[in-house]
Amino acid sequence: MKGIRRLAQHLDISIGTVSRALNGKPDVNEETRKRVLQAATDLGYVPNQSGRSLRQGTTNIIGFMMQTGTEITGQGDTFFMSVFDGVQAVFARHKLDLVALLCSSQEDPNDYLRRVVARGFADGLILSATQRDDPRIEFLAERNIPFVTLGRSLTDAGQPWLDLDFEGMAQAAIDRLVARGHRRIAITRPHDDTNLGYIFVDRCRRALAAHGLALEEDLIFRSTPNEAGGYQIARDLLALEEPPTAIVLINETIAIGFYQALSEAGVKPGRDIAVIGRYSPHAHFLSPPLTCFRLSLRDLGIALAETLLSAMPAFSDHYPDAPVNRVWPMELVEGESDSFLVPQR
């Protein structure tokens, strides 16, 4: 005899009463409820997840889909950990559990979604590493599975999404550098075709154009989003006939490699070239400190959770005005890496 039956047998009451007692339903004597709860801890009873969710049609689990293997996401080393923390702060209020659905780098994310998620594994989903064209979005929308994406996509099924404000960052960075006299400004973009690359490059181009400047193709650097990628960018940049006087780094960890390659060439950020990047815990500990754009990842996680819940009928009442589509602003943290002023001729 196992499960709730064992508990019922042990107390000599029916399983219905046991279930009601455990779940805080009203139709049960407080005295018996106490006995049930006591027996549950005594016998170490824990309700079976499959049985419960089969009956209820709900799992109380939210999945955060992400890809494993390194060199994929280009987020800093603690990026996801911080976001998770915020997401969970919200979910905890509703007894929802967050699990990370780890899609192997060997498997197509679309296959993975069909295989794992569509089986009713989770009540809702958060999608990361959103692609420019992302079939996952259509798939989930068709099946009415609540979800929110971290990152915009061209695929539009009316889904909620949140994203970092790369446009604001592009605009502010370009304006700032131009104001300091820079005319030849390089930018970076991810090595793959994530949407953010297009967004960022496009906005940089327009921001430059507003100042009467052109974004030159050979000043757009692609790289893997890690230290080695940043190192390579700096090498390529320094090898140019006429190197740029400033650069905006779109990824977080590439700054470390970028700094190193410069250092080896005797070039110093802030003195010989202006560098603006993205915040990461190491940004303050570079020499000189990196001028960068920062946001609260925990707050972003909170917003993600609230947006998702507002798309779930069971919870939407609690979040009437959660954002549906929103770019998340980043604030400029002044370092010294961009204090280089272009000498006026």
Place this chain on the structure above:
Amino acid sequence: MKGIRRLAQHLDISIGTVSRALNGKPDVNEETRKRVLQAATDLGYVPNQSGRSLRQGTTNIIGFMMQTGTEITGQGDTFFMSVFDGVQAVFARHKLDLVALLCSSQEDPNDYLRRVVARGFADGLILSATQRDDPRIEFLAERNIPFVTLGRSLTDAGQPWLDLDFEGMAQAAIDRLVARGHRRIAITRPHDDTNLGYIFVDRCRRALAAHGLALEEDLIFRSTPNEAGGYQIARDLLALEEPPTAIVLINETIAIGFYQALSEAGVKPGRDIAVIGRYSPHAHFLSPPLTCFRLSLRDLGIALAETLLSAMPAFSDHYPDAPVNRVWPMELVEGESDSFLVPQR
């Protein structure tokens, strides 16, 4: 009508046959099997996870329990992503899916384990952030849930574990530094009471003793396992009346902050002080490159998976000689941060 019934109705055959056809059971005509599979994709049928696992008593899911929030484990996203990659390489062969069970930093890991895992959520578990005394181990052992821990614990229920060879690292690092003439050698340990701190400190002490040297208490530095922690260590170290001539860093990211604080004081690793640390993707990109201990995290992940599977009756046949308890060796990567030789008086 939903699920397998719908499929059966659509094909005008029984649900039993549909199930057998989908699961590759022998007692089914090849012709009907084809029709079933075709109809399944046509109708977008995906078997329900709860129903299946309720009946089978198995979920085909393996959980990797970890804690969210930063500044906890000292391991970042890239650490786990690399390990996951290896784990999944093995699991894929057995149609097992890996999910990360994210325990909020707000919640006690033991409560979390009871709440989520004990409900039959996963067929097996990998525990990280193992504590020196870890009730989770007893809990799982009592319930006969297969698991393996990443990290040793004093709690011994005969469970399998894998761990990094911190003892080998301690021994090699100390020997190396002593051979280079160092007598005052500092070491670091995590801020909390994870077992690795005890193991590492203890072995360093014994390694020093073998050379007739003592490990002085004020040369053992505790810190949070991030850049800020490393920064603080360097500041404290330089403030000593008689600073050490060498240091061994046990965490990965603390090297960045450590370097920075030294740099601000005009102290250069490799020239004024010898530094040995742990490998991380940024280790090569520090100036000078960090001499550090490295291991293949992907291989570690593979070993973790194999060890877990060998503890699961359904799979143990495939892995007769997977390691049960094993420390995973690290190799020394020579940089220039420890090339400082103590001048002989």
Place this chain on the structure above:
DNA sequence: TTGCCGTCCGTAAACGTTTACGGAACTATG
């Protein structure tokens, strides 16, 4: 007393699968 209401509890169905069992139809063998 009768009737009604409220409290508490037991019964049984339902969720979506898998699988043991048995049987129908057909083939092969004597």
Place this chain on the structure above:
DNA sequence: CATAGTTCCGTAAACGTTTACGGACGGCAA
């Protein structure tokens, strides 16, 4: 033709819960 064996399929039970429904019981008012 009778029998045995093979191939394929349908039936129904089972997994562990939750919950709608109804009933037993006691208290209270009329």
